[in-house]
Structure formats: structure tokens, C-alpha cells
Amino acid sequence: MKWKNSVLLAIGILSLTPLYFFTPTTKKENSTIIKTSVFQTQVILPTQINKENKNLPQKLTPPSVDQIRQEVASDPHSTPISILNFAAKLGPKMEQALETEETALVFFEELKKCTLNSTLPVSIQAICLSNVQILTETYPILEDQMNIIKEQASAESVRLIDPLFFEEE
Amino acid sequence: MNLFNSTIFICITLGGLGCGQKPPNTREAAEIGDSLSLLESDLNALSSLNEKGPRAYDASSNGRFYQIFGGYSGKNVRDFINERIQYYFKASDGYSLSPPDQKIIHRNWIYKGLESIDDTNVLAFNFGTQIWIQGLLDRTTYTVTLDKGQVVPATSSRVGIVGLTARYVKYLPKNDNSSTEIPIEFRQSTIIHEARHSDCTDGITESDLNRIRQAQSYSEFIHNSHARKCGHFHSPCETGDLKGLLACDLDPWGSYGIQMIFLEGVINNIKPGAAAWQILNAKILDNKSRVQFGYLRMIYSQAHHPNMNSSGLR
Numbered sequence: 001m002k003w004k005n006s007v008l009l010a011i012g013i014l015s016l017t018p019l020y021f022f023t024p025t026t027k028k029e030n031s032t033i034i035k036t037s038v039f040q041t042q043v044i045l046p047t048q049i050n051k052e053n054k055n056l057p058q059k060l061t062p063p064s065v066d067q068i069r070q071e072v073a074s075d076p077h078s079t080p081i082s083i084l085n086f087a088a089k090l091g092p093k094m095e096q097a098l099e100t101e102e103t104a105l106v107f108f109e110e111l112k113k114c115t116l117n118s119t120l121p122v123s124i125q126a127i128c129l130s131n132v133q134i135l136t137e138t139y140p141i142l143e144d145q146m147n148i149i150k151e152q153a154s155a156e157s158v159r160l161i162d163p164l165f166f167e168e169e
Numbered sequence: 170m171n172l173f174n175s176t177i178f179i180c181i182t183l184g185g186l187g188c189g190q191k192p193p194n195t196r197e198a199a200e201i202g203d204s205l206s207l208l209e210s211d212l213n214a215l216s217s218l219n220e221k222g223p224r225a226y227d228a229s230s231n232g233r234f235y236q237i238f239g240g241y242s243g244k245n246v247r248d249f250i251n252e253r254i255q256y257y258f259k260a261s262d263g264y265s266l267s268p269p270d271q272k273i274i275h276r277n278w279i280y281k282g283l284e285s286i287d288d289t290n291v292l293a294f295n296f297g298t299q300i301w302i303q304g305l306l307d308r309t310t311y312t313v314t315l316d317k318g319q320v321v322p323a324t325s326s327r328v329g330i331v332g333l334t335a336r337y338v339k340y341l342p343k344n345d346n347s348s349t350e351i352p353i354e355f356r357q358s359t360i361i362h363e364a365r366h367s368d369c370t371d372g373i374t375e376s377d378l379n380r381i382r383q384a385q386s387y388s389e390f391i392h393n394s395h396a397r398k399c400g401h402f403h404s405p406c407e408t409g410d411l412k413g414l415l416a417c418d419l420d421p422w423g424s425y426g427i428q429m430i431f432l433e434g435v436i437n438n439i440k441p442g443a444a445a446w447q448i449l450n451a452k453i454l455d456n457k458s459r460v461q462f463g464y465l466r467m468i469y470s471q472a473h474h475p476n477m478n479s480s481g482l483r
Contacts, residue, residue, distance in 0.1 A: 068410060068411075069410065069411065072411055072414050075291055076403065076414055076415045077292075077294070077403070078291055079451065079452050079455040079456075080455075081341075083455055084452075085343050087447040087448050087450065088341055088343060088349040088448060089343075091349070091444030091445075091446075091447045094442035097442075122409060122458060123410070123451070123458050126454045127451055130454070131442065134442045159464070160454050160457050160464075161454075
């Protein structure tokens, strides 16, 4: 049985490799998704590969302060598109995280890094912190960690999310 | 570059009645259909606004939603908008101004002028108050010509003339060529933001006008004028990541603040963490960072009750 699974896996990889490598960069994420779904229907996937594929297309890429300033300089009135794009990418990840505690714990770490990264724009730190709060509401086991994050996060980002936080102390 | 050429305009009234349309080509038809009919559908959708969200927000925010919109229903919000915006048009169609003076406030200062607001920049803009104030400065009444020669005299800040750009759309383009649906509340909040620019809060005096006449730059106007609440002009940010950029409100209850309160109310109707919630949450946080006055003081200080009136020349 083992060799049969290996053959099936190899066929799966070989049939999808050209699709992955010869797709333009912007399409690669889509092809990764296709790859995952095809694998899941045709081949019994090793857990490790499944995890990698799941994470690949959803990597968070927060915009920098410079990028946001450039966007606001050219359009002072609107919320920078890079902030909205970042928020849009959070949606599917959060929806997954709200489904299972296991996924939530993994994503919580990613949100923590983002929240505590003081080089990021404050609004991005705050967006990540607000998602930390939502996860904690669903999984109270995270509460202690959330409080530590809030204490370590920049005061500006905490004030945006929870203006009473400092007053309560 | 003189953009005050006679262009044919497309506009709609708040009641949703068309006010004359040129025969568009296919591309134009698609764009016009997209922005103006989307606007109409966004405004109509206010009738199904769930009051629960705003009521829940007010329970912990000192009743600010009610104080601003006069209630929690979609009708209250729609009335708020209707009082402040009378005309909508497609930005790329431009407009003509009479007399064709070039010195619209803003125009010669930070912005190069309204001509810099093209379809690649903002979502929407309201220039009614600017034109009205310019009329006061020049001791005349300016008129704006919209679709099919429809002439709009700017006799008050509440004339409310809003241009919609090609960015007033249903989907947010993402870096990977995919797109995300923009929640309807996001666009509704944009119109509410623009509506607030129609309020000349506390009115404007002759001495305010003199200060504006003497100002050499937009920054000087903002910092020396007592009348920046007349039109709720945006100010350079004094702190934060946007420091120095013309993207903040120094006073409470400007356009960013009002827009933020609307969003704080309606986001309660959306599942936290979901895609739509993420977009609205990002918008709220961005707005909050632009209200330099401070959120806590806005919400909890009785001394800073929102004044939603609008006055003229005092």
C-alpha cells in the first residue's frame, strides 16, 4: 500500500508542478490553492504538505509606514488601500481560526508578532490587536496571553482599540 | 490647466431621480452605472439598517450615535445625508463654475486644486462648502453647472455637491489580482463623511473671512482661522505615522469623527472577525488615528457634545 500511495503522490506532484512554476507570480497563489484541492481529492496527503499549502497563499504582508505615508500623500482623504488589503487578507484567516482552537493558536502567534512589531504602522498594529481580542473572546484560554500582549504593545495601538485600558490600570 | 470647460454631466438627486443623461458609450455606461447606481442602492439600503448595532454602541458611548444622527434608524441616517448633500455627479465629467475664478480655497494651497481629484484618487468629494466660502471671500455667489446646464448657486454650505470617482466601487482590488467585496457600510460611511463637510459649524464671520484672505498657505488657514469647523476642513496631522500630512481633524466631530461613529454603530451588526468586519474595523481604526483630538475626550467629555447645526455668515 505504501508504494501505491507514493506513486499517487508523485503523480499528483508531477502533474501540478508545471502549473505552479509556469504560472505568473500573481497567479501562483491561486495555483497553490488548486494544488491543495486537487491533492485533497486525488491523493492522501501527508499532513505536513497540507499545512504548508494551507499557509502559503495566506501569508500576511503588512504595509510599512513609508508605504502608508506615500499612499496618504497622494490621497489624504481615504484609508490607504494597503491597509484595506491587509484587512481583507485577515478575513479568511480569522474565519479559519474561529473554527478550530488549533488553528486559532497558530494564528494567534502571527497576530502577536504583528501587534508587537513597533516598526509597523500603528493602525496595522491595532488591527492585529483587535483580532487578538476577537480570538480571545472565542477562546478564553488566550486571555492571559492577550493581557501580556496589551501591556507590551505600543500605547498608541492599545488606545485605538481599547481607550479605557490605561484608565483601568 | 483650466478644467472649467463646459462638460456634460450626469447627476442624480437624492430621491433617485435621474436629472438628464447624455447617451454614454459602453465603457462610460458601465462606469456611470457602477458608481451612481451603486450609490443609489447604497442609500436605499439604509432603510434596512439594523438599529441593534448603533443602539449597542450608544450604550457604551455616551449616546453619541443618537446625538449625531438624531436616532438609530436608517431613515435618521438618510435624513442626515439628505440635509447635507443635494447633488451627486460623476467626478470624471467635471463641472463648470461661474464666474470662472481660479482661486477656490484649497486650490492654490495644499492641493493643486479640484482638478487633482481625478478618478485615481479619492472615492468621493464634496466641494459645495468650498465654493460657497469662495463666494463669500469674493463677495459674490458662485454657481456650479452640472448635467445639461443645471445651474446650482452655492448660496449655503449645505448645497452639498458630491463627486463620485471610479473608486466608488463594490469590490476592493487586491495585490494578487483577486478582489474582496467592500461592505456596503463602508461606502455609506464615505457619503456620511462627505455630508459632514457641508456643515458650517458655528458659522463664519467677516473677521474669519479676512483671516482666510490673508492666509498664504492652507496650513496658515487651518491654524489661524477660527472657521476651520465651517466645512470641517482637514488639517495636517500633528502626531503619529501620518504626521505632517493633510489627513487629520484637529477638532472633534469633523468628518472623520462622524464617519467613525457611524461605523462603530453598524459594525456591531457584523460577525466579529469576518471579512466585512475586517474592512470596517480597519476603516474605524484608520479614522480614529486621524482624529487628533482624542477618542476618549470626544466620547466622554460633556464639554464636547457634537454640534450638528450649520450656520451661515454671522
